[in-house]
Amino acid sequence: MNNLEVTLTFKVYWRFKKHHHLKVTKCKKIIDVKNNKMLKYGVRGFYIDGSYYKRNQINLMIEKIPNEKCPF
Numbered sequence: 001m002n003n004l005e006v007t008l009t010f011k012v013y014w015r016f017k018k019h020h021h022l023k024v025t026k027c028k029k030i031i032d033v034k035n036n037k038m039l040k041y042g043v044r045g046f047y048i049d050g051s052y053y054k055r056n057q058i059n060l061m062i063e064k065i066p067n068e069k070c071p072f
Contacts, residue, residue, distance in 0.1 A: 014062040019048065024062055 010031060012023035021034040030039040030046060039046055045054040053061065 013065065015065050016048075016061055017063050018061070022048065023065070024058075030058075 010025045010029065012025055012031065014024040016022040016024075021032060022039070023031050023033055025031065030041075031037070032039060039048070041055070045052055046058070047053075
């Protein structure tokens, strides 16, 4: 059986305040950039680092990614 690998590219706009490695897209997908995986969610929320968060609480936990200028 042949394995097929597909690479997807998402543009992210927000990040979690406490977990900077978790990024959020405009289509509300949460991506872990450390492991290059999308977070799976249950019916009403997400498990993040062993804690459960409701989907309606996510907006309070994210911030816009700041523009970091290159010093060079």
